[in-house]
Amino acid sequence: MITIADIRARIKNGETVRAVVEEALAKVDAAKEFNPVISTVRDRALQRADQIDADIKAGKSLGSLAGVPFIAKDNFLTFGGKTTAASNMLKNFAAPYQATAIDRLEAEGAILIAKANLDAFAHGGSTENSDFGPTKNPHDPTRVPGGSSGGSAAAVALNIVPFALGTDTGGSIRQPASFCGVVGIKPTYGTVSRFGVVAMASSTDVIGSLTNSVDDAHYVMSVIAGRDPRDSTTLPTDGLAPDVIPKQLKIGIVKEYMTDAVQPEVRQAVLAKAEAFKKMGHIVEEVSLPSVNLALAVYYIVVSAEVSSNLGRYDGVKFGLSTKDAANLNDLYGRTRDRGFNAENKRRILIGTYVLSSGYIDAYYRKAQTVRTKIINEFNDVFGRGFDMLVGPVAPTTAFKLGENTADPLQMYLADTMTVAASLAGIPAFSIPVGSDKNNLPIGLQLIGAQRSDELLFAAAKQLQGESRG
Amino acid sequence: MSTITNDDVRYVASLAKIAVSDDEVASLTKELAVILEYVKQLDAVDTTGIEPTYQVTGLTNVTRPDKIIDYAVTCDDLLANAPRTRDGYIEVPKVL
Numbered sequence: 322m323i324t325i326a327d328i329r330a331r332i333k334n335g336e337t338v339r340a341v342v343e344e345a346l347a348k349v350d351a352a353k354e355f356n357p358v359i360s361t362v363r364d365r366a367l368q369r370a371d372q373i374d375a376d377i378k379a380g381k382s383l384g385s386l387a388g389v390p391f392i393a394k395d396n397f398l399t400f401g402g403k404t405t406a407a408s409n410m411l412k413n414f415a416a417p418y419q420a421t422a423i424d425r426l427e428a429e430g431a432i433l434i435a436k437a438n439l440d441a442f443a444h445g446g447s448t449e450n451s452d453f454g455p456t457k458n459p460h461d462p463t464r465v466p467g468g469s470s471g472g473s474a475a476a477v478a479l480n481i482v483p484f485a486l487g488t489d490t491g492g493s494i495r496q497p498a499s500f501c502g503v504v505g506i507k508p509t510y511g512t513v514s515r516f517g518v519v520a521m522a523s524s525t526d527v528i529g530s531l532t533n534s535v536d537d538a539h540y541v542m543s544v545i546a547g548r549d550p551r552d553s554t555t556l557p558t559d560g561l562a563p564d565v566i567p568k569q570l571k572i573g574i575v576k577e578y579m580t581d582a583v584q585p586e587v588r589q590a591v592l593a594k595a596e597a598f599k600k601m602g603h604i605v606e607e608v609s610l611p612s613v614n615l616a617l618a619v620y621y622i623v624v625s626a627e628v629s630s631n632l633g634r635y636d637g638v639k640f641g642l643s644t645k646d647a648a649n650l651n652d653l654y655g656r657t658r659d660r661g662f663n664a665e666n667k668r669r670i671l672i673g674t675y676v677l678s679s680g681y682i683d684a685y686y687r688k689a690q691t692v693r694t695k696i697i698n699e700f701n702d703v704f705g706r707g708f709d710m711l712v713g714p715v716a717p718t719t720a721f722k723l724g725e726n727t728a729d730p731l732q733m734y735l736a737d738t739m740t741v742a743a744s745l746a747g748i749p750a751f752s753i754p755v756g757s758d759k760n761n762l763p764i765g766l767q768l769i770g771a772q773r774s775d776e777l778l779f780a781a782a783k784q785l786q787g788e789s790r791g
Numbered sequence: 792m793s794t795i796t797n798d799d800v801r802y803v804a805s806l807a808k809i810a811v812s813d814d815e816v817a818s819l820t821k822e823l824a825v826i827l828e829y830v831k832q833l834d835a836v837d838t839t840g841i842e843p844t845y846q847v848t849g850l851t852n853v854t855r856p857d858k859i860i861d862y863a864v865t866c867d868d869l870l871a872n873a874p875r876t877r878d879g880y881i882e883v884p885k886v887l
Contacts, residue, residue, distance in 0.1 A: 414872060415871070415872065417864045417868040417869055417871070417872065418862055418863075418864050510847050510848060511848045511850070524845065524846055524847065550855045550860075551860070553850075553853040553855070554846075554848060554850065554853075556848065556850075557850075612836075615832065615833060615836060617829075618829060618830040618832055618833050619833065621826060621829075621830060622830055622833075629807060636808070637874060638873070638874070638881060638883055639872070639873055639881060640872035640873060640874075641872075641874075643874030643875070647884045648884070649884050649885050649886060649887060650883055650884055650885070650886045651808070652810075652884070653883065653884050654808040655808055655809060655810030656810050658807070658808055658809040658810070659809050659810040659811060659812075662809065664815075667809060667811065667815070667819065668819065668822055668823065668826070670807050670809065671800065671803050671804060671807060671809070671819060671823060672823060672826060672827075674803045674806050674807040675795070675799070675803045675823070675827075678803065678806060684834075685830070687843055688833050688834075688836075688838065689830070689833060690843030690844055690845060691838040691841050691842070691843045691844075692833050692836050692838060693843070693844045694838075694841050694842060694843060694844045695836070695838065695841060697844060697847070698841075730822050730825070730826065731825050731826055731829055734826075745844075745847075746847060747847030747848065772847075
């Protein structure tokens, strides 16, 4: 299990940053059968490594992540190579500027080595919708790594790098973290700047980390969090929201997430950790939020609507794929978008266009946004009644087989059923590995908090990780 | 809410500017019908007196100084990604 501390120690003990980065790049090559990355940024990574080695020799002060290699999901705009969003639409796109999150990590000396695979435009829950082939689960290559940040989760589980960046719109960090047995952080909406990240659904898109340890997650998030004048939705705080953390937490087990539809071993793992929290002196009670059962229906209306708007920019004119010999501008749009988007992209754009179209917007879109309020009110009510944190599974099952859900889009969507409510409410939700099922497939525990209670979730997650070590 | 037809899908695809083939229309109609059927459960939810949520931060009127930010990106950098350019402009096929 590779961590940031391991890399720091190696460099402190005299190993060159170049050697560390070359080793990580070699691990990328060795992991080809799992297809975790779309491309490497080898030249730029080695240049930056040599620069840091020179700084070390010259005795210059170093950033806190100096020489630590990392991987970013390929929907982060980065220098040194292509940014594809795993879509044919952008397969030759070289970004002219970088995401703020990447800039902040580079300012601390971290070194981007590769771009991780994802479902094209982050549309999916298995990485099978990538136009560059699916990623395979490191624990069982016949199974999916989850998605859409499946490449990021697999790269960390394969110990290629100690941390990777992902994006989470409805579970896209938490569910692959759960399937691959790593720590996945979806912070409060607005914690990390979305500048320079390919937009999916702007009202729920967040940026977060995938790591092997809670400590590393906490550190990476503290580096990338904070207000950015280039993203007006970032919260006006420096770093993660501060929080007074009570010694004794009141923890709610979400009843609606513990039904018979959930794999028994997943439920047992959640209950075992609830018991562990009790032994630490916390209060654990069952709690009901009836409207979370409606969250998936709300999500697929609201997010598809936002997708249809955000993906309007791919028109074959300014950048990206462009059909040749178009008869006129309309033909250029139509044929470029037909060729550049895959089946899942089209489904979401068309659903979104439909629910926003004249005659349907009230029945679908406004109705969904109103039910969204109901869901948020229930969360506020529970946190207002003194609960500090909610727990439940991340997904109803452990990693499913490649191809198992590809024929039925709705079945695939149901894998998001326990993650979407937190996205709609903009509240933080983490996935913490808590054991395995009988097939040795990892199980994730979801920790959900009130808006801007990220620090409280980190404290609870650290206690849990300490407990499993002890 | 009503069931979606092939013609609805063709119309929506034309609004979304995606030139889908006839084969695709048939499969999309089936898939979209299943998804729209699933989301229909919201019809039964009583939302009397509840306002819709469009954003979750509560931030309003976020402003920034009216100054040019130097992104170190040149016009040439941006045009390098454009499929067709001429004389420093992006070129498009005729509109009509």
